[in-house]
Amino acid sequence: MPYLEFLHISKSYPGVHALRDVSFGVEKGAVHGLMGENGAGKSTLIRLLSGDHRPDTGSEIRIDGEAQKYASTRDAFAAGVIVIHQELQLVPELTVAENLSLGRFPANGGVIAARRMFAEVGRKLKEAGIDIDPRRKVKSLSIGERQMVEIAKAVMLEARIIALDEPTSSLSSRESEILFALIGRLRAEGKIILYISHRLDEVFRLCDSLTVLRDGQLAAHHPTLEGVTRDQVVAEMVGREISNIWGWRPRTLGDVRLKVENLSGDKLPEPASFSVRTGEILGFFGLIGAGRSELTRLVYAADKRLGGTLEIDGAPVQVTTPHDAIRAGIALCSEDRKHDGIIQGRSIEENINISSRRHHTRLGVLSPRREVAVAEEFIAKLKVRTPSRKQDIINLSGGNQQKVILGRWLSEQGIKVLIVDEPTRGIDVGAKAEIYELLYQLAEAGMAIVVVSSELPEVMGICDRLLVMCDGRISAELERAQFNEHAILAAALPDTRTPDKIAS
Amino acid sequence: MANVFKKVMLGDQGLVVIFVLAFALVSLFVPNFLTERNMLGLLQSVVTVGIVACTMMFCLAARDFDLSVGSTVAFAGMVAVMASNATGSIILGLLTALVCGGVVGFINGFVIAKFRINALITTLATMQIVRGLALIASDGRAVGINDPGFYQLALSKLVGVPTPVWVLLVLFVIFGFVLNRTVFGKNTLAVGGNPEASRLAGVNVDRTRIWIFTLQGIVCAIAGILLASRITSGQPNAAIGLELSVISACVLGGVSLAGGRAAMAGVIVGVMIMGIAENVMNLLNIPAFYQYIVRGLILLLAVLLDNLRSSALGRR
Missing domain, CATH: 3.40.50.300 (P-loop containing nucleotide triphosphate hydrolases)
Incomplete structure (x- = not known):
C-alpha cells in the first residue's frame, strides 16, 4: 500500500x-x-x-x-x-x-x-x-x-x-x-x-x-x-500533441519602429543603443543581472533615466514617465507580474481597462458598457480561462494573469512597441504556445516586439534577431540564421566563467 | 440555515442586511425612534461625519490616511465666519473657506505624493498645524457671526428637509458616481490595490493622490461651513476627534485599510449605523461616557466581520 x-x-x-x-x-x-x-x-x-x-x-x-x-x-x-x-x-x-x-x-x-x-x-x-x-x-x-x-x-x-x-x-x-x-x-x-x-x-x-x-x-x-x-x-x-511549441514563421520586416540611442541609467555601466523594426521580434538574452530588464525598463521610463534619446518611426519622442511611454506607443509587461503587473483585489475587467480606460469616457464619465465590452473582447480573444470577468485577478493562474496583462496593452490604442519581460515565466507548455502565437500575430500586424528572457531555447525559438547582454553591456548581436547556442552563451558569460558550466 | 446565514452576512451586502435588521429592531423597540422629527435629527447629526466620509473613502481606498480632517473642518469654519465678517459678503466668506480647505488638502497630498512621507505622519503634523492656525486666528475664542443670513445655511429647509441634509445626500451621489464611473475613481482603487503596477500601467499615481487630498480638504471645508452655521459661530475647538469617527464609519462600511476596496453604499451604511447607535443611546438616556464604549465595540465588531469576509473571499 x-x-x-x-x-x-x-x-x-x-x-x-x-x-x-x-x-x-x-x-x-x-x-x-x-x-x-x-x-x-x-x-x-x-x-x-x-x-x-x-x-x-x-x-x-x-x-x-x-x-x-x-x-x-x-x-x-x-x-x-x-x-x-x-x-x-x-x-x-x-x-x-x-x-x-x-x-x-x-x-x-x-x-x-x-x-x-x-x-x-x-x-x-x-x-x-x-x-x-x-x-x-x-x-x-x-x-x-x-x-x-x-x-x-x-x-x-x-x-x-x-x-x-x-x-x-x-x-x-x-x-x-x-x-x-x-x-x-x-x-x-x-x-x-x-x-x-x-x-x-x-x-x-x-x-x-x-x-x-x-x-x-x-x-x-x-x-x-x-x-x-x-x-x-x-x-x-x-491533451493534444504539440509538435513545435515555437511555431516561428518568417515575416516581412518594415522600417525602424523604435530607435534607442545612448540610453543610460543607474544600473547600466555604459549607455546602450539598439533599434527594432516594424514586424520584428527582437530578443534580449543574458544571465540574471546582465542588465536586460534594466535596459528595457529604461526604455519604458519605469526607472529614472540619466540620458539618451528615443525615436519612434523616425520622430523623436519625449518619455519621462510610463504614462508618456504609453502615449508614445510603448508598452511594457514586467518580469515580476505580482509586484509590477496585476492589481490584486480588483477584477479582470478592471485590470484590462486600467490603462485604456481614458478612451472610454465621455465628458469625463466612464461608459460601463464600453468597459465590459473591452474586457469581454480580450478575455475571449486571449482565451483567458475564468468563470467571469468579475473574478479577482489574484485567483487566476500565472498564464491567465499574463494574458490579462497582455490584454491591458492590446486594448490600449496605438501601441507600436511591446516589450515583454519573461513572457512565459511560470507558465505551462500549452499557454506558452498560445502566448507565442499571439506575439507573432502582433508582429504581423505591424508591432515591434521586444522579448526579454533568460530561457535560451525560448529566445532562439521565437526571435528574429537577438541581442546578448553581459554585465550591463550589449555583448553580441545575432540574426536568426546565426543563432547558435554556444555563441550566445559565450557572449552572455563574463570572461571568468566557461560556457559548459551552465550549458545545461 | 446556518450556511445561508453565513453566506448573507459575509456576502457583499452583509452590512446592508445588518443595517436593515438593526433599523427594524430599533424602530420596533425604541420609543420615539421612527418619528419624522427624530429621523431628521438623526440625519442632521451625521451630516459632518457623512460629508467627510465621502472623501475619506477615497483616501483609504488609495491606501492613504487623513488625520487632519477634524482640524480642517474647524479651521474652514473659522475662516468662513471671519472672512464673511470682514468682507460683509457670505459668498466671499464661503469661497475663502473652500480655497483654504483645498490648500490644506493640497499640501497634505503634495507632501505625501512627492516627498513620499507616510500619510499618517504627514496628516498628524498638519492636524496640529491647522488646529494651531484656527486657534491663533481666533485667539482661542469662538467668533460670532455678524450677518444672520449665515445661519440660514443650516436653518433653511427644502421640501421640509434641512439644507445640510440635502448637501450630504448630493455629496453621497456625487462621490458614489466619481468612484464608480470616472477614471479618477477607478485609478484610486487601482493605486490602492497595487501602486507600482498602477504606475507602470500609466496611471499618474502622484497626481491621483494629490487630487484625493485636495478634494478631501475642500469637502472638509463644506462640512466646516455647515457646522459653523449650525453652531452659529466659528469654534476653533470644533470637530475634535472627528477623524476617528469618520475612519470608523468608513471601515464599518467595508472600506479596506489595506487599500483597493471601497463602495459608497457601504460608507453610507457605516455612517448611518454610527449615527443610529448614538441616536438610540440618546433616546434611551444612556450617559455619554458609556457611548464611547459602545462605539468602540461596534467598530471592533465591524473589523472582525470585515476580516471574516476577506478570508471568505480569499478562499474562492
Missing part, C-alpha cells in the same frame, strides 16, 4: 471545479513529480495536502494508511507534511538559525540560548549537506540559499512528506544542482518528495514516479518513468 494516498479528491470553489475525483498514491522514499498546465489543479492539490484549504466531502488523504482530517496547516505540520512554496516564508531580518528555530527557540527562562541555537542549527545544516553559516541574516542570502534554508526547516521538523512548488524557478544551475543533491539525500532517508515543476528535464532526471493533471482531473499516473517519453507527458498535459 502506498505511504501517501489521495483518494477521490475533489475540490470546488464558487464557479470552478478545481479538482474532480483525483486518486493516486506515492511510495515511501520516492520523488514524485506532479505536472500539469496552469490551472490544472496542482496548486489546489498541494493546498489540500498542506491543510490550507479543505477538500470536498467524499475526498480522503491517507498517510501511512491513516485518514487525515486536518483542518489547518498546523495539523498538516503535525502529520509530517511540509509545503515549500514559490514565495518563501522566511523573516529577512533574522538569522538563518533564528529562522530555523522560530517557534521552538532553545531558551533558559525566556532568554534565548544563542550559542546552543547556533551550534545545533549549524550541526543540522551540516548533516543535511547545506553549506550556509547559521549566523547570517536571511536578507543577505541569495534566493537559492534561502530555498536551502526552507528545505532545512522541513528536515529539522522531521517532515515525512515535503512538497516543493517550482523550486528551481529562480535558481541558477549551480544552485539547482545543490538542491537536487539534497533531494537525493532526503529520498534515501525514506521521505516522500512531491516535486511540482514545469521543467520536463528536471522531472525526468529526479523523479521516480509521475502524476499528470489536466483540467482538475487525473490525466495520467506513471508509477515508474521507465519507457515514458517526454512527448508523451507533454501530450498528457495539454
